Amino acid sequence: NRGFATILGSVLTLVGTFVVMWRMSPLLALLSLGVVPLLMMAILRYAGRIRRETAALQAQESDVLARASEGLSSIRVVHAFGRESHEVDLFRREARESLEANLRLSMTNVASTLVVGTLLALGTAALLWVGAGEVMAGRMTLGDLLVFLAYLGMLYSPLEQLSYTAWSMEGAAAAAQRVFEVLDTPDDVPDPQSPARLPAGPGAIEFQGVGFQYARGDEVLQGLTFRIQPGESVAVVGGTGAGKTTLLSLLPRFYDPSTGQISIHGIDLRNLAKQDLRSRQALVLQETILLSGTVQENIAYGRLGASFREIEIAAQEAQAHEFILALPNGYQTQVGERGVMLSGGQRQRIGIARAFLRDAPILLLDEPTSALDATTERELLDVLGKLMSRPTTLLVTHRLHAAHRADRILVLEKGRLVEEGKGEELLRRKGAYWRLWQATNG
Structure with missing residues (x-):
């Protein structure tokens, strides 16, 4: 619910800020949106990776829990055959693989954040360069440029938030997919569409x-x-x-x-x-x-x-x-x-x-x-x-x-x-x- 509320709030802020910026300078307003196609490409590029790596992490964590549960439920057999060190080694292997999957996902999140930050910084630098030219040409005052830069921050903040929300929803979708895989498993013994009713009492x-x-x-x-x-x-x-x-x-x-x-x-x-x-x-x-x-x-x-x-x-x-x-x-x-x-x-x-x-x-x-x-x-x-x-x-x-x-x-x-x-x-x-x-x- 918070994700959808974030999307709605970000979109409203984005639209309102862009309208104000357009009235101040259509050229700079259009230039400020030049990073949007690049942001979309980054979102699409990393969304698939985040979903795959989140699904892999979920699977590895499930394996860790299954290994721990199996070892504890079979504790007498483990003790009887002296396999404590063997079970610990198996658990360590599963935990190591889970840690590696977690690190891969964390590195992907760091890389995606760095890409978004870099793109927004480049957009700000480009706008500042063109805006300085406008001031020097006398078509805009320095005060107007400073106000425009303030609005630019308000414009880029929801864009950044939308990027992170999209990736968070991809991670949530990967987790939900594992649930739906179970829920969508076909029933091997389906009920008839129009079932008969059993009469009361014993029957042959x-x-x-x-x-x-x-x-x-x-x-x-x-x-x-x-x-x-x-x-x-x-x-x-x-x-x-x-x-x-x-x-x-x-x-x-x-x-x-x-x-x-x-x-x-x-x-x-x-x-x-x-x-x-x-x-x-x-x-x-x-x-x-x-x-x-x-x-x-x-x-x-x-x-x-x-x-x-x-x-x-x-x-x-x-x-x-x-x-x-x-x-x-x-x-x-x-x-x-x-x-x-x-x-x-x-x-x-x-x-x-x-x-x-x-x-x-x-x-x-x-x-x-x-x-x-x-x-x-x-x-x-x-x-x-x-x-x-x-x-x-x-x-x-x-x-x-x-x-x-x-x-x-x-x-x-x-x-x-x-x-x-x-x-x-x-x-x-x-x-x-x-x-x-x-x-x-x-």
């Missing part, structure tokens, strides 16, 4: 010939066809790289299938707005992500506007109420960045409480107990069993005893559905699920 989930491959070309899922009835709990198991998490990611439309379709209530997910679809789902991840804030705020993230009593009931159902009350400030305890003040089991219980509070008709569980010890896992499985009894549930896990609690199990191998059925039934078949069971339990 149906996969019909679903295949998926990432942009790099790896085919992860192939020809998946199955149906999940309303209220049914289904576990998806398989070896590493079988496509379990990718399958789960298709339901909230983090990705769209490459082939086939997924439908809820008989409506293709691609015909639904992502906001509407995700409002009907609750998600519990392998590692629950907590935001900086209080325990209460993190649970309430599942349903903004929930009352404290509703939050408390959700925590009780997730068996988190007792440990929360034992915290220094109870529900008002700060959890720290990414929940570092809490243990893994406590973070997971808060994530489950968040899902209880959301009370969505579809529950998605992605390896919710894989990072926990055996005792904590058993406790959480009881809580998850209670949570899974309500909505339609899709559980992705490699813990087969957790999968046994589901109504049905789907077995994936290399992105294909090779078996499905109840746990005991699949063990009797001695197929892919039996082999996984043997490998896990001996």
Whole structure:
């Protein structure tokens, strides 16, 4: 805003001063503007350099911050492998490159300022030379020349200010360009122009010939066809790289299938707005992500506007109420960045409480107990069993005893559905699920 105000004020001052100078001496007034074309050339010449060098500086500063953040967030790994000096060297290299980019920009600013100052000084000298000739020829008095020189200072001051403002705006444009590069990133999963509305209540989930491959070309899922009835709990198991998490990611439309379709209530997910679809789902991840804030705020993230009593009931159902009350400030305890003040089991219980509070008709569980010890896992499985009894549930896990609690199990191998059925039934078949069971339990 100040930049635009400076431009407006400078332009008004420039026009008003030039009118007065024209009335005093049209010849000297025109001569005073002789530097304007040269100033324009200087502005255009340095504007591009300032924008490029500002963008390079922004990128280098971003690299410095990323290096520092990565080193600090991985501090245990750095200590464990004794790589402190290596990380310091990497940071110094990034900082040196940032300093060099800053110096280049500073030198460009100094050079541009010197050029503008030199051009204005040359304009003043030229006008003084011609004006002295006018005085000596008797066409102008010395007093008029001195007054004219005073007006010349008033004329050149806004010209100089306009030059600096133009370069400042180029620097700001370079910084804004990095922001717009993010904002203008195309949505890989766009909403339809006229989205359908999901009916209220639970509905069947149906996969019909679903295949998926990432942009790099790896085919992860192939020809998946199955149906999940309303209220049914289904576990998806398989070896590493079988496509379990990718399958789960298709339901909230983090990705769209490459082939086939997924439908809820008989409506293709691609015909639904992502906001509407995700409002009907609750998600519990392998590692629950907590935001900086209080325990209460993190649970309430599942349903903004929930009352404290509703939050408390959700925590009780997730068996988190007792440990929360034992915290220094109870529900008002700060959890720290990414929940570092809490243990893994406590973070997971808060994530489950968040899902209880959301009370969505579809529950998605992605390896919710894989990072926990055996005792904590058993406790959480009881809580998850209670949570899974309500909505339609899709559980992705490699813990087969957790999968046994589901109504049905789907077995994936290399992105294909090779078996499905109840746990005991699949063990009797001695197929892919039996082999996984043997490998896990001996």
